[in-house]
Amino acid sequence: METVTFGGDNPQPRFGHTICMIAPNKIALFGGAVGDTGRYTITGDVYIGDVTQRKWKRIEASGSVPTNRAAHQALAIELNQMIIFGGAVGGGGLADDNLFVFELRDDTGTWVTVPVIGTTPGRRYGHTMVLIKPYLIVFGGNTGQEPVNDVWSFNLEKSPYSWSKLECPSELPSVRVYHSAALCNTGSANGMMVTFGGRTSDQSALNDAWGLRRHRDGRWDWVRAPYKNQNEIPVQRYQHSTLFLGTLMLVIGGRSNQVGDTLPFEIYDTETSDWYKFQSIQRFRHSSWLVDQFLYLHGGFDSDQPNIPTECILRLDLNKRFAQTPQLFRQLNTVRNDNTFMESFNPRVPPNSSNNNTQDQFRRTNQQNQQRNQQTQQQIRVSSANNKNIRLANQALVAMVYGPEEDITNQVKKVPIDKLQDEHRKLGAGFQDPNSQNKSQFVEQMLAPFIQNLLLPKDYQSIPPNSNLMTGIRKDSIIKLCDEVQRILEKEPIVLRLRRPIKIYGNLNGQYLDLMRFFDHFKAPYDNLYNGDIDSQDYLFLGDYVDRGTRSLEIILLLFTLKVKYGDQIHLLRGHHEDPKINKIFGFADECYLKYAEDINDPNSIYQRINRVFQYMPLAAVIEDKIFCVHGGIGQTIRTIDEIELIQKPLQIIHDPVTYQQKIALELLWSDPCLNEDEQENQPNVERDLFQNKSIIRFGNNRINKFLQENNLNMIIRSHEPTNEGFEKLNNSVITIFSCSDYGNCGNKGAILSITKRGDIIPKVIPTANIINEARWLNLEEPAQRTQGFVKYVDINNDELQQRRRPFTPSRSKKIGSQKQFK
Numbered sequence: 053m054e055t056v057t058f059g060g061d062n063p064q065p066r067f068g069h070t071i072c073m074i075a076p077n078k079i080a081l082f083g084g085a086v087g088d089t090g091r092y093t094i095t096g097d098v099y100i101g102d103v104t105q106r107k108w109k110r111i112e113a114s115g116s117v118p119t120n121r122a123a124h125q126a127l128a129i130e131l132n133q134m135i136i137f138g139g140a141v142g143g144g145g146l147a148d149d150n151l152f153v154f155e156l157r158d159d160t161g162t163w164v165t166v167p168v169i170g171t172t173p174g175r176r177y178g179h180t181m182v183l184i185k186p187y188l189i190v191f192g193g194n195t196g197q198e199p200v201n202d203v204w205s206f207n208l209e210k211s212p213y214s215w216s217k218l219e220c221p222s223e224l225p226s227v228r229v230y231h232s233a234a235l236c237n238t239g240s241a242n243g244m245m246v247t248f249g250g251r252t253s254d255q256s257a258l259n260d261a262w263g264l265r266r267h268r269d270g271r272w273d274w275v276r277a278p279y280k281n282q283n284e285i286p287v288q289r290y291q292h293s294t295l296f297l298g299t300l301m302l303v304i305g306g307r308s309n310q311v312g313d314t315l316p317f318e319i320y321d322t323e324t325s326d327w328y329k330f331q332s333i334q335r336f337r338h339s340s341w342l343v344d345q346f347l348y349l350h351g352g353f354d355s356d357q358p359n360i361p362t363e364c365i366l367r368l369d370l371n372k373r374f375a376q377t378p379q380l381f382r383q384l385n386t387v388r389n390d391n392t393f394m395e396s397f398n399p400r401v402p403p404n405s406s407n408n409n410t411q412d413q414f415r416r417t418n419q420q421n422q423q424r425n426q427q428t429q430q431q432i433r434v435s436s437a438n439n440k441n442i443r444l445a446n447q448a449l450v451a452m453v454y455g456p457e458e459d460i461t462n463q464v465k466k467v468p469i470d471k472l473q474d475e476h477r478k479l480g481a482g483f484q485d486p487n488s489q490n491k492s493q494f495v496e497q498m499l500a501p502f503i504q505n506l507l508l509p510k511d512y513q514s515i516p517p518n519s520n521l522m523t524g525i526r527k528d529s530i531i532k533l534c535d536e537v538q539r540i541l542e543k544e545p546i547v548l549r550l551r552r553p554i555k556i557y558g559n560l561n562g563q564y565l566d567l568m569r570f571f572d573h574f575k576a577p578y579d580n581l582y583n584g585d586i587d588s589q590d591y592l593f594l595g596d597y598v599d600r601g602t603r604s605l606e607i608i609l610l611l612f613t614l615k616v617k618y619g620d621q622i623h624l625l626r627g628h629h630e631d632p633k634i635n636k637i638f639g640f641a642d643e644c645y646l647k648y649a650e651d652i653n654d655p656n657s658i659y660q661r662i663n664r665v666f667q668y669m670p671l672a673a674v675i676e677d678k679i680f681c682v683h684g685g686i687g688q689t690i691r692t693i694d695e696i697e698l699i700q701k702p703l704q705i706i707h708d709p710v711t712y713q714q715k716i717a718l719e720l721l722w723s724d725p726c727l728n729e730d731e732q733e734n735q736p737n738v739e740r741d742l743f744q745n746k747s748i749i750r751f752g753n754n755r756i757n758k759f760l761q762e763n764n765l766n767m768i769i770r771s772h773e774p775t776n777e778g779f780e781k782l783n784n785s786v787i788t789i790f791s792c793s794d795y796g797n798c799g800n801k802g803a804i805l806s807i808t809k810r811g812d813i814i815p816k817v818i819p820t821a822n823i824i825n826e827a828r829w830l831n832l833e834e835p836a837q838r839t840q841g842f843v844k845y846v847d848i849n850n851d852e853l854q855q856r857r858r859p860f861t862p863s864r865s866k867k868i869g870s871q872k873q874f875k
Contacts, residue, residue, distance in 0.1 A: 053333070056348070056365045061110040063099045065363040067352045068122030071339035072134050074156065077103040079341055080134050082154070084351065085122045085142075088360040094142045096120035098154065098161055103343050113154065113161035121147040123230075125181035125190070129208060132156040135166075137190060138176050144587040146175035146196055148620070151188075151206070151213075170214040173204040174551075174809075180233035182245040184266060186210070189245055191264070194229040196588040197809075199253050201227040203264065203272070222273040225262045226252050232294035232303070236263075239299035241322040246277065246301055248320075249289045257288035257308050261301070261320060280325035286318050291336040295347070297370070298383050299323045304349065305335035312355075317373075319380060328380060330373060333366070345370045345384060495616070498532050501525050502613040506564075506606055507578060509571035517825035521564075521606050522647050527658060530609060534661045537612040540619050541668035546703075547696050548623055548673035554590040556681065556789060556805040558771030559627070562601020562639070562830075563792035565823060566802050567610075570791065574804065574816050577614055577622060586618055589806075592673055594771040594789070595627020595683035595721070599638035600860070601792065602827055605647060608662060626669035627683040628721040628772070631705045635663070637855045639830040641846050652846060667702035671720050675807065678766040685770055686759050687719025688734055688749050693763055696720070709747060718747055724773055725786045726750045727865050739862075742855060756785050769805065774863045778803025779815045787813070788864060794820045796829060796860025832856040 069084025081099040085092040096118060098111040124139025124147060133155050139147040151166040173179075179193025188206040192199065203218040231250025236242060244263040251257055261277035279285055292306025292315075301320040308315060319328040338352025347368040354362055374380040505524045508515070515521070555574075560567055571577075575585040597611060598604035614622045629635050641652045644659040652659040673681040674693065680686075689712070690696065699713045709715040722740050733752045740748040760766065768786045778801040780788045793802035803817045821828070833856065848856070 053366055053368050056106065056367045058101060058106045058108050058365060060107040061099065062108050062363060063097060063110075063351075064095075065351065065361040066095065067337035067361040068124075068140075069095075069339055069351055070124060070126035070136070071101075071341055071350055072126050072128045073341055073343075074100075074128045074132050074134055077343060078132075079103060080126070080128075080154065080156070081339070081350070082126050082134070082136060083121050083124060083139065086361070092142075094120040094122050094140070100156060100159075103348070109159065111156065111159070111161040113163050115163040116152065116165040117163045118150070118152040119147055123177040125179060127181060127183055129153070129183060129188075135188065135208075137181055137188075138173075138179055138193065140177040144584065145618070145621070146177055146587070149173060149175050166213055168213050168215065171217070172215045173202070173217075176200070178229035178231075178250075180231060180247060182233050182235045183208075184235060184243060184245060187266065189233075189264065191233060191245070191247060192225075192228050192231060192250065199227040199229040199251070201225050205272070218272045220264075220273050223276065224274055225260070225276075226258070228252050228258060230290040231258070232292055234294045234296045234301065236296050236299065236301070236322055239323050241299065246294075246296075246322065248286075248294055248301065248303060249292060249306065251290040255309070257290050259286045259288040261286075277320070277322070278325045279327065281327070284327050284329075286320070286327050287315050289315050293338060293340040293349075295340060295342050297342060300380065300383055302347065304340050304347070305333050305338055305352070307336045314355075321379070321383070324379070326379070328377060333368070335366070337361075495536060498529060498536070499613050499617055501529060502533065502609055503578075503617075506610040506613070507571075507576070509568050509576045512565055512568035512572070515565075517823075518602075518827055520647055521603070522609075525609070527648055527650075530658050531656075531661055533609065533612055533616065534665050536616050538665045538668055540615060541624075541665065541670075542701070544668075544670055545697065546670050546672070546699050546701060547693055548592075548625075548670050549677075550590060550592060550623060550673050550675045550681075552676055552807050552811060553588065553809045554592055554675060554807050556769060556807070557591070557593045558789035558791040558804070559594070559596040559774070559795075560601075560607050561596055561599055561629070561792050561795065562604035562607060562643070563802075563821075563828065564601070564603035564606040564610075565826065565828075566792050566818065566821060567607060569818050569821070570802070570804055570816075573818065574806070577618060586621055590621050590623065592623045592675075592681060593625060594681060594769075595625045595669075596629045596771065597624075597627065598640040598643075599629040599635050600796070600829060601639070602643070602830055604640050604643050605658075612665070623673060624669055625673060625681065625683055626666060626671055626703075626721065628705075630663075630666035630669060631721075632660075632663040632666075633705070633707065636846070637832075637848075637852050639832055642830060642832070645846055664702070667704060671699065671703075671717060672696055674765075676811070677764070679769055679807075680760075680763070680765050680767070681769045682720050683770065684721045684772045685719070685723035685725055686751055686755065686768065687716070687723040688751060688755065689719055690716045690759070691762060707742075707747070715747065719749075722748045722772075724750050725756065725768075725770075725782055725788070726752045729753075729783050742858075753783060753785075756783075760785065773861060774798065774800045775803075776800050776863050778817045779805065780864055789815075793818055794828070795863075798860065798863055800863050 063081055064086040066084035066086045069081060071079050071081045074080045079101040083096055085094050087093050098113055100109050100111055118136060119141055121139030121141050124136055126134050126136040129135050133153060135151055135153050137151055141147050149172045153164045153166060155162050173190050174195060176193035176195050180191050182189045186207050186209040188208060190204045192201050201224055205216050205218055228250030231247055233245050233247040236244050236246055241263060244265045246261060246263050248261045249258050263275050263277055264272060266272050286303065287308060289306035289308050293304045295302045299322045301322060303318040306315055314332045317330040317333045334355040335349050335352045338349050340347065340349045347370055349366040351361055370384055374384055501524055505521055577586040577591050578584040593611060597608045611624055615624055635641060641659055644650060644652055648658055650657045675681060695716060699717055703717060705717060706714040709718050724737055726735055731752045732754045734755055735750040737748045737750045769789065771789055773788055774790045774795040775788055778790055789803055789805050791802045791804055793800060799820055801817050801819055803815050806814045806816055
C-alpha cells in the first residue's frame with residue numbers, strides 16, 4: 053500500500069463523500085463533510101481528478117445545483133456524467149429526493165434535475181445505488197425514522213421518468229444502513245447487484261451478502277449469497293466500500309461493533325463462494341475506485357486519527373497483493389484481458405463515434421421533460437420553495453455534535469453532556485443546519501434570540517402569567533427576520549406540493565402556550581435528540597396565527613424563525629386573519645402597540661412589516677396529489693387548482709372582489725362547509741359576511757364532490773372554525789382541524805393532524821387549557837379605555853369598533869364520536 057500525492061486544487065479532508073469514474077483515468081468527487089474533531093460542515097463541491105497526471109481541479113458548476121450533502125450515492129451513467137441521490141445535509145435533515153445529473157464539458161460543469169413523476173424512494177442516507185442498465189437501483193438506508201430494506205428502480209431511458217418500488221416475492225435482506233453494493237459484470241453473477249454488510253435496526257453490524265437480479269420476464273428477486281466455508285466467514289462491518297473486479301467482490305475498510313477492531317481486507321469469489329482475507333486497510337466512510345490492477349482509496353477516517361478525516365490517497369497494487377494467492381491472481385489476469393469488463397467501470401467513448409449518442413439522447417429527453425415540467429407543474433413533485441426540494445417525510449436525526457463515533461440512526465441516543473453544551477445554539481459542533489448551509493453566520497445569530505426566547509416546549513409552564521416574552525427581542529431583529537422570511541416566501545409557489553409524513557396545525561389565534569403544549573406532547577420542529585422530529589416530519593400550518601389571543605407576536609415570530617431555519621420543512625399558509633384589514637380590528641395591531649409602543653400606521657413599524665410578509669404566503673397546499681389543504685374552503689367559484697396558481701404575489705385580499713382571482717382568494721380564506729352532512733347545496737354564510745358583500749357561502753356536498761372529482765383529489769383539510777373535539781370529519785371528504793383550545797372561553801379542545809408515511813390521518817388532541825392567571829384573550833370591546841396613546845396610534849373607527857364587538861366564531865355544531873384515526 054502506497055500513498056499517492058495529487059497536485060492542483062486539492063479537496064479538503066472529508067468523509068461521507070462519493071468518487072466515481074466518469075471517463076478513463078478520470079474521477080469525479082462530490083460532497084461529503086469537512087472539518088475536524090466533531091465540527092463538521094457539509095459540502096457540495098465537485099472535483100475532477102486526473103489519475104494519470106495525479107491532479108485535482110475544482111469545478112464551478114451551474115444549473116440546478118443540488119444542496120450540500122454527505123452519506124449520499126453517486127455513480128457514472130455515461131461518459132463525463134454522474135448522477136446523485138439522497139444523503140444527509142446536517143442538523144438533523146436529509147437531502148431532497150430529487151435525482152441530479154452532473155455533466156462535465158471543457159472543465160466546466162452543469163447540473164440538471166431529472167423531472168420525476170409519481171412516488172419516489174423518499175429521503176434517506178446511508179443507502180446504496182447501482183446502475184443495472186438502464187435501471188438505477190436504490191436499496192436500503194435510513195429514512196430518519198428507521199433503517200429500511202426497500203428496493204426502488206428508475207429507468208433512465210424511459211420518459212416520463214418515474215420510480216418503481218420493487219416487490220420481490222423471495223426472502224429479503226434485513227433492514228440495513230451504511231452497507232455496500234456493487235454490480236458484477238461477469239460470470240454466474242453477471243448483471244447482479246451484490247450487497248454486503250451494513251448495520252441493522254438494533255445497531256448490530258452485518259456480514260451477509262445478497263444478490264438482486266432482474267429476470268427476462270421483468271421479475272426481480274433476491275438470493276442470499278452462499279458461503280462455502282462457514283469457518284471462514286467475513287467480518288461484520290459497516291461504513292465500508294465494495295468494488296467488483298471480475299467475479300471478485302472486494303470489501304474494503306469499514307467499522308464493526310467493537311471499538312478499535314481491525315478489519316481485514318476481504319475478497320468474495322462469486323464463482324466459488326470462497327472468502328479470502330488480507331492485511332487490514334484501516335479506512336471507513338471513505339471512497340474507493342479501481343484503475344486496471346490498482347485499488348485507490350480517498351478520504352474518510354483512519355485508525356491513527358479516528359476523529360479527523362484525511363485527504364490522503366492510498367493505492368494498492370492488487371498484482372502484488374494477490375501474488376501469493378493463485379486463484380485470485382489468475383482471476384485478476386483474466387479481468388485485465390477482458391476489455392468488455394474494463395469498460396464497464398471505466399466509461400469509454402465508442403470507437404467509431406465522436407459523440408456519445410446515448411448521452412445526447414438522455415440530455416435531449418431530460419430537456420424535453422424539464423419543459424414539460426414547467427408547463428404542467430401540478431403533475432410533478434415540485435418543491436415548496438422555488439424548485440428547492442421538499443422533503444418526503446423521510447429524514448436522519450443527527451446529533452448536533454457529530455463525529456465518526458456518533459450515530460445518526462439512533463433517535464434517542466444518549467450523548468455525553470459535555471458534547472451537548474452548545475447544541476441549543478445551532479452554531480456549535482456538528483453538521484450545519486440543512487437550510488443554513490449557504491446562510492451567513494449573521495443569519496444564524498439573528499435567529500438565536502427568537503429560538504432562545506420563544507422555542508420553549510419544555511419550559512413553557514414556568515413562564516410567569518402575562519409576562520412579555522418579547523422583551524429580549526429588539527425591533528430591528530424582527531425587521532431583519534421579516535426580510536429574511538419574505539425572501540423565502542417570495543420564491544414559493546402559491547400552491548405548495550407536499551408529501552407525507554406531515555403534521556398539520558389549524559388556527560392558533562395567538563395561543564402561544566397551546567402551541568408549546570403541542571410541541572411538548574407530540575414533539576417539536578427542532579433537532580433536539582429527545583423531543584424534536586424535524587428530521588422525520590414536515591409541518592404545515594393552515595393560517596390564522598394572529599388576532600384574538602394575547603401572544604400573536606410570539607406565535608408568528610417563532611413560525612417565521614422556524615421557516616427561515618427549516619425552509620423546506622415548515623410550510624405556512626395564509627389565513628383570513630393574515631390581512632391588515634382584519635388584524636387591525638381583532639387585536640394584532642393592539643398587541644404590536646402594547647409590546648413595542650409603535651405607531652401601527654408607520655410603514656416601518658413591526659405591524660406593517662409583518663403584514664407585508666403575509667402578502668407572500670401561499671394560499672393552499674396539496675399533499676401527495678390527493679389532499680387539498682386550505683385555511684377556509686373551496687367556496688363556489690374555483691374549478692381547478694390551476695386557477696389558484698394564476699394568482700400573483702404580493703396579494704392583497706379584496707373584500708369586495710371584482711376579478712375572478714380576487715374572488716377565489718377571498719373564498720379560499722373565508723368559506724366554510726355546511727354544518728349538516730346531508731346538505732347537498734351551497735348555503736348563505738351570514739356569520740362570515742363581515743362586510744355584508746354576500747361573497748361568502750357554506751359549500752355543500754355537491755360542490756365538494758365536484759371539486760374533488762375534477763381535481764382528482766380524495767379529501768379537503770381546512771381550519772377556520774372551532775370544533776368541540778378539536779377536529780371534525782364531514783362525510784369522509786372534509787376534515788376541519790382547530791388547534792387552539794378554549795377558543796373565546798367556549799371549552800373546545802385543540803387538535804392537530806398527523807399524516808403518516810402510509811397515509812393514515814391521526815388526530816392528536818390537547819384538552820382545554822388549565823392556565824391559571826394568564827389572560828389568554830384580548831378585550832377588544834373598549835379600546836378607548838386603554839392608554840392615552842392607544843387611540844392615537846391604533847385609530848379605531850366606529851365600523852371597526854362594531855366589528856371588534858362581534859362574538860367569537862362559534863364551534864361547529866356537528867359532533868363526532870371517539871374516532872382516533874381516519875383512512
